[in-house]
Amino acid sequence: MNHSYDAVVIGTGQAGPPLAGRLAGTGMKVAIIERKLFGGTCVNTGCIPTKTMVASAYAARLARRAAEFGVSAGPVTVDMKQVKARKDAISGRSRSGVESWLKGMQNATVYEGHARFESPRQVSVGEDLLTAGRIFINVGGRALVPSLPGLDQVPYLTNSSMMEVDFLPPHLVIVGGSYIGLEFGQMFRRFGSEVTIVEMAPRLIHREDEDVSAAIQDILEAEGIHLRLNAKCIRLVRQDGEVAVGVDCTSGAPEVQGSHLLLAVGRRPNTEDLGLEEAGVIQDNRGYIVVDDQLRTNVPGIWALGDCNGRGGFTHTSYNDFEIVAANLLDNDARRVSDRITAYALYIDPPLGRAGMTETEVRNSGKRALLGTRPMTRVGRAVEKGETQGFMKILVDADTKQILGASILGTSGDEAIHSILDVMYAKAPYTVMQRAMHIHPTVSELLPTVLGDLKPLAGVGANET
Secondary structure (H helix, E strand, C coil), X not given: CEEEEEEEEECCCCCHXXXXXXXXXXXXXXXXXXXXXXXXXXXXXXXHHHHHHHHHHHHHHHHHCHHHHCCCCCCCCCCHHHHHHHHHHHHHHHHHHHHXXXXXXXXXXXXXXXXXEEEXXXXXXCCEXXXXXXXXXXXXXXXXXXXXXXXXXXXXXXXXXXXHXXXXXXXXXXXXXXXHHHHHHHHHHHHCCEEEEECCCCXXXXXXXXHHHHHHHHHHXXXXXXXECCCCCCEEEEECCEEEEECCCCCCCCEEEECEEEECCCEEECCCCCCHHHHCCCECCCCCECCCCCCECCCCCEEECHHHHCCCCCHHHHHHHHHHXXXXXXXXXXXXXXXXXXXXXXXXXXXXXXXXXXXXXXXXXXXXXEEEEEEHHHCHXXXXXXXXXXXXXXXXXXXXXXXXXXXXXXXXXXXXXXXHHHHHHCCCECHHHHCCCXXXXXXXXXXXXXXXXXXXXXXXXXXXX
């Protein structure tokens, strides 16, 4: 059956639903297509469920430390079925909220099924053929499953299938020492599993500065997590009902044997079965849809938003994609992807909040820069909470006085980083924050102190003395 619309939105992640709402609110006739779970990655297998589980893991950790605070808690046990039930309830409410909103939206029709392009203006969903002058792709991504020797012989988990785990793995082996792997690793260690993280690179989260990686390694090892770095040749074999992971590391045993295997080595876009070739939409060599600074594809009338365009990969970047497209289409406001500043967090405990350039990127840029640091042991709020791991670091352009970037690894680091981020967006000199009166006792109150103690970044051009 043929249907005509003003706009078609494929996928209901963080960009698609609000965009559909804006378009429908102008009186446009909108079709919304979802093939599986409403809400996308964040709602179903990403931020909301995992951070709910992180909260349970934090509660278990704090309960075990209760005596440090003068509190008697008794033996601490974790009921994984209850952990999962709490996670499912919170995630489920969010998913059903998105679904109800879309299905009750005026001027909008929801189609449940797989979308496929038939031409640059036509998308099929089952037996229905939808035609529209504007098509918006928000299909997200999923876990990358690497081609590891022996992988076809062993069972494995991904971040999605981990959402179904309602038991405690005796020994969880995680392949991948980056953001997803570290969050699950610490989480399940706190639940009570033995955990080994295997990483091919010489250090964890190698996109971060070396001092950040080293501090995170210390945090994880202090909780009893085993790390196997420099795993140059990872291979898998089924052995005595368990999974044996060959690592070929420069030190330690050549093999790790565990009860369960989690693959956390990256993401891939859900673009290979959309029929993009029928529409003439160009993808890069990893399958991401190529877009310009306003998220337009090479085909007029087709946009790509969220994880599938390779321009962010976070919930907040996906939602910002919606804001950019809506501003350009509906508000006569020329917003661009290049306007935004890199910002994200790693939700281990304590969390890492990041904004702008890393120290490595600043050094490579050749900019004259200033650096300020402070350990969390010298942050009163952290001491009072008994959470003094980590440090904060801020980099400033010595010529413009603008903040270039920051890393806050420590309690409330994921919140405190926004003070810095907002000053960066304002393009204000760092002295604005340095002279601000912040509230005591907080983590953010020490940011002006750090900025008041800046030193030339050694080893960068004219900064050398």
